[in-house]
Amino acid sequence: MSHYEFKLPDVGEGLSEGEIVKWYVQPGDAVKADQIIVDVQTDKAIVEIPAPVNGTIVSLGGAPNDVLPIGAVLAVIETDESAPADRPSDTTPAATPATPEAGTVAATSSGRPARSLASPATRKLARGLGVDLSQVKGSGSRGQITRADVEQFAAAGGPAPVASVAAAASPPAPATPVRPAPAAVPVGEDRVEPLSGLRRQVALSMEQAWRTVPHIFSMDDIDATELVRARASLNEELAPRGIRLSYMPFFIKACVAALQAHPRFNASLDMEKQQIVYRHRYNIGVATATPDGLIVTVVHDADRKSLAEIAEEIASLAALARERRVSLEQLSNGTFTISNYGSYGGLMGTPIIRPPEVAIAGFGRLHDAVVPVDGAPAVQKRLPLCISTDHRMNDGEHLGGFADVLMRCLREPVRLLGQG
Amino acid sequence: MVVGNVPEAVDLVVAGGGPGGYTAALEAAHRGRRVLLIDAAGDDGVGGVCLHVGCIPSKTLIETAELHHRISHAQPMGIACGPPVFDMATFQGWKAERVAGLCGGVRGLLKQAGVTVKRGRMRITQPGTVVVSDGDGGAQFLNYKDLILATGSAPSTLADLPIDGERIVDSTGALSLTTLPESVAVVGGGYIGLELGTALAKLGSRVTILEADARLLPAMDASLHRPLARRLGELGVDVVTGAYVTGADDEHLLFQRDGKSQQVRCELIVVAVGRRANTAELGLEELGLKPGGGGLVPVAPDRAAAAHVYAIGDITDGPALAHKATAEAVVAAEAACGGHVAFEPQVVPVVVFSDPEIASVGWSAAAAAEAGADVRKTVLPLSASGRAATMGQKLGSVECISDVADGTLLGVTFVGPHASELVAEAALAIEMGASVEDLSMTIHPHPTLSEQLYEVSHAALRAG
Numbered sequence: 001m002s003h004y005e006f007k008l009p010d011v012g013e014g015l016s017e018g019e020i021v022k023w024y025v026q027p028g029d030a031v032k033a034d035q036i037i038v039d040v041q042t043d044k045a046i047v048e049i050p051a052p053v054n055g056t057i058v059s060l061g062g063a064p065n066d067v068l069p070i071g072a073v074l075a076v077i078e079t080d081e082s083a084p085a086d087r088p089s090d091t092t093p094a095a096t097p098a099t100p101e102a103g104t105v106a107a108t109s110s111g112r113p114a115r116s117l118a119s120p121a122t123r124k125l126a127r128g129l130g131v132d133l134s135q136v137k138g139s140g141s142r143g144q145i146t147r148a149d150v151e152q153f154a155a156a157g158g159p160a161p162v163a164s165v166a167a168a169a170s171p172p173a174p175a176t177p178v179r180p181a182p183a184a185v186p187v188g189e190d191r192v193e194p195l196s197g198l199r200r201q202v203a204l205s206m207e208q209a210w211r212t213v214p215h216i217f218s219m220d221d222i223d224a225t226e227l228v229r230a231r232a233s234l235n236e237e238l239a240p241r242g243i244r245l246s247y248m249p250f251f252i253k254a255c256v257a258a259l260q261a262h263p264r265f266n267a268s269l270d271m272e273k274q275q276i277v278y279r280h281r282y283n284i285g286v287a288t289a290t291p292d293g294l295i296v297t298v299v300h301d302a303d304r305k306s307l308a309e310i311a312e313e314i315a316s317l318a319a320l321a322r323e324r325r326v327s328l329e330q331l332s333n334g335t336f337t338i339s340n341y342g343s344y345g346g347l348m349g350t351p352i353i354r355p356p357e358v359a360i361a362g363f364g365r366l367h368d369a370v371v372p373v374d375g376a377p378a379v380q381k382r383l384p385l386c387i388s389t390d391h392r393m394n395d396g397e398h399l400g401g402f403a404d405v406l407m408r409c410l411r412e413p414v415r416l417l418g419q420g
Numbered sequence: 421m422v423v424g425n426v427p428e429a430v431d432l433v434v435a436g437g438g439p440g441g442y443t444a445a446l447e448a449a450h451r452g453r454r455v456l457l458i459d460a461a462g463d464d465g466v467g468g469v470c471l472h473v474g475c476i477p478s479k480t481l482i483e484t485a486e487l488h489h490r491i492s493h494a495q496p497m498g499i500a501c502g503p504p505v506f507d508m509a510t511f512q513g514w515k516a517e518r519v520a521g522l523c524g525g526v527r528g529l530l531k532q533a534g535v536t537v538k539r540g541r542m543r544i545t546q547p548g549t550v551v552v553s554d555g556d557g558g559a560q561f562l563n564y565k566d567l568i569l570a571t572g573s574a575p576s577t578l579a580d581l582p583i584d585g586e587r588i589v590d591s592t593g594a595l596s597l598t599t600l601p602e603s604v605a606v607v608g609g610g611y612i613g614l615e616l617g618t619a620l621a622k623l624g625s626r627v628t629i630l631e632a633d634a635r636l637l638p639a640m641d642a643s644l645h646r647p648l649a650r651r652l653g654e655l656g657v658d659v660v661t662g663a664y665v666t667g668a669d670d671e672h673l674l675f676q677r678d679g680k681s682q683q684v685r686c687e688l689i690v691v692a693v694g695r696r697a698n699t700a701e702l703g704l705e706e707l708g709l710k711p712g713g714g715g716l717v718p719v720a721p722d723r724a725a726a727a728h729v730y731a732i733g734d735i736t737d738g739p740a741l742a743h744k745a746t747a748e749a750v751v752a753a754e755a756a757c758g759g760h761v762a763f764e765p766q767v768v769p770v771v772v773f774s775d776p777e778i779a780s781v782g783w784s785a786a787a788a789a790e791a792g793a794d795v796r797k798t799v800l801p802l803s804a805s806g807r808a809a810t811m812g813q814k815l816g817s818v819e820c821i822s823d824v825a826d827g828t829l830l831g832v833t834f835v836g837p838h839a840s841e842l843v844a845e846a847a848l849a850i851e852m853g854a855s856v857e858d859l860s861m862t863i864h865p866h867p868t869l870s871e872q873l874y875e876v877s878h879a880a881l882r883a884g
Contacts, residue, residue, distance in 0.1 A: 115766065115853075119851060127762055127764075128760055130760075142855060144853050
């Protein structure tokens with residue numbers, strides 16, 4: 001018999017941690033390899049994690065809402081096998097960990113218990129920031145980890161200012177006497193809840209994006225008469241197939257056209273390596289509201305798909321997103337994002353870029369407005385839009401060029417016929 | 421619920437006023453919580469076993485006994501006086517003053533922090549509710565937001581030796597004697613029995629220590645046994661190992677050894693066979709909790725035992741030591757206030773106030789060997805210490821365990837005078853991840869006992 005430490009596997013690109021949502025097992029339970037034992041919320045989706053070995057659960061590495069860094073012990077399983085069982089390749093969940101980390105015994109080569117050389121105060125700081133010290137390379141002569149090492153790791157890798165969250169969640173001292181006063185003043189307490197789950201992920205990624213990316217915005221509104229007409233006539237044609245186009249497929253196709261004309265917007269910026277990466281695929285993210293927060297699903301290779309295909313894909317992605325059943329693939333590898341805040345009634349907005357992407361387009365509410373046409377007032381369908389780009393990558397001139405192509409394609413949708 | 425027992429809403433409740441409990445109360449109050457501290461002895465109980473019938477009284481006795489012993493043995497230094505006369509009743513007054521002073525200090529701290537102290541015994545009736553009985557038939561129900569359990573431990577007993585408080589006493593009784601017994605049998609060779617037995621012997625009692633295991637301090641490293649045995653021999657203490665106590669008659673303690681019935685004549689019998697957690701009456705089952713062996717409550721790293729319930733100190737796993745409880749208390753209080761924290765020390769120092777004192781932190785050589793670790797063990801005898809020589813002390817040693825690969829300090833054990841005062845430096849070094857080179861480059865004042873750590877580190881470095 002041996003104790004197998006099952007560590008939280010890296011379940012997708014760029015992930016540094018996962019939040020325990022729900023355990024399906026308790027200490028003492030027997031488990032079989034590939035039996036789902038826990039749901040873990042990552043930055044992007046809820047992932048079902050199967051047991052890697054047959055055995056008995058000895059202990060769990062955290063309670064629901066606990067955030068564990070990748071590599072932290074998720075569960076200890078008593079097993080008579082020394083190595084993890086081979087993973088069958090047909091595990092069902094789409095988001096199954098791609099590269100489960102092999103279990104390691106908690107000891108260094110010299111045999112002493114694995115420990116990160118860090119002072120108690122530094123260890124506390126790390127715990128508060130959600131930093132797994134075993135992942136931090138210490139700057140000391142024997143790998144000692146300093147406060148600065150932890151802070152740098154947290155800033156670079158992103159894990160989580162849990163401490164401030166927790167501090168905010170600490171119950172305030174009741175200022176009122178124990179026996180409630182007569183209801184002359186409103187009685188009650190502020191409701192405090194932990195920042196957790198998807199809301200926390202949105203908070204962290206937005207904070208990082210807004211802090212690191214210098215945004216510039218270009219706002220305009222365009223004559224959408226032709227766009228409205230094109231959609232109506234295409235919907236007539238597609239109705240027998242049960243397909244109904246929203247404006248989103250048009251936005252996507254128009255953005256692809258603009259991206260093809262201006263590759264600087266279908267790019268990513270790597271400041272660490274001091275590199276610009278021009279992406280060869282056109283993977284357009286679509287922001288979808290869910291009760292818990294925003295999820296961006298990705299239409300891959302939008303340049304190769306028809307309006308109808310795109311329409312069907314975004315409908316199914318939106319449904320999956322609301323049920324939180326999107327696969328990591330369906331959330332990953334975006335090159336550009338669209339936010340359709342107009343569908344919530346907003347006229348204008350300032351969308352926030354999703355690094356490492358360098359641009360995002362936001363579309364406002366389609367509305368009737370009085371505009372001068374040939375010197376006379378006329379009522380027209382107008383579509384407001386706002387494009388944000390990363391000023392480190394693009395200047396105002398670049399932004400103007402990109403906006404120009406995008407707006408032309410939407411003003412005159414027939415131009416989209418000339419696109420791939 | 422009984423009509424008339426409308427629960428009162430309270431904020432944070434701490435059960436137990438010992439070092440763990442009062443520290444948790446102070447910490448939570450400092451964080452803005454309204455804290456209610458419940459102790460069976462109320463205001464008079466703050467400080468707990470440690471202050472009233474444990475660490476503090478026993479160290480007062482040990483200090484007194486040591487002074488008595490030194491006066492008796494000062495002749496080689498040129499001090500000649502008649503045999504000192506020890507009066508136990510006077511000592512008890514002296515001890516009570518120390519305890520009262522410290523207890524008043526804790527009371528003051530709690531009052532200053534706004535902690536309300538309530539006398540009573542607490543029991544959980546359902547998640548979120550406890551009942552506190554005051555012992556006079558009164559009971560009050562309380563709805564807590566958070567609950568920290570710190571109810572500590574009590575001396576274990578033996579069925580064959582029921583405590584009568586006169587001839588057969590536990591450690592609490594042994595610290596409250598009004599006269600010095602002419603002869604004492606101490607049942608149990610753990611640290612409590614060893615400390616009490618040694619102190620009484622120094623004061624003039626004829627002491628026999630009986631231990632069921634094959635050696636004294638069975639919970640500690642076997643190598644520590646030799647200096648202890650030698651010193652106990654010098655003090656005239658009889659040590660009987662492998663002894664299984666079967667009972668007592670009016671003049672003797674009866675035991676079996678090697679299958680033969682034996683007896684030792686004694687005026688007083690002190691039962692010191694460990695401690696058990698005070699968890700049986702807490703109503704833990706109402707929270708779905710099942711205490712493990714010895715009544716211990718299982719806890720998460722942040723000391724949570726159940727939703728909004730935390731447990732610290734002797735009722736949880738690990739050595740039953742006050743300093744462990746206080747460290748856990750800080751973590752539990754912070755966790756109860758929403759902090760993302762864990763009790764994760766590298767080391768918990770263990771101290772025995774025997775003669776010579778023993779203080780250990782981190783790995784011993786035996787533990788390293790058991791783990792199959794590649795470590796270096798370096799030992800220096802106390803006779804290498806100039807300061808120890810000036811004190812007329814030469815029984816003892818310092819042992820240092822370090823990582824062969826990079827010299828990281830992994831463990832230190834001091835045996836000798838003031839070992840208990842010396843070990844904290846080693847604990848700090850281990851917590852900070854220091855190497856023997858770091859220690860050998862840290863200037864230690866001369867001539868002091870603290871140089872031992874410097875010297876042993878230097879020796880470990882040279883050996884590498």
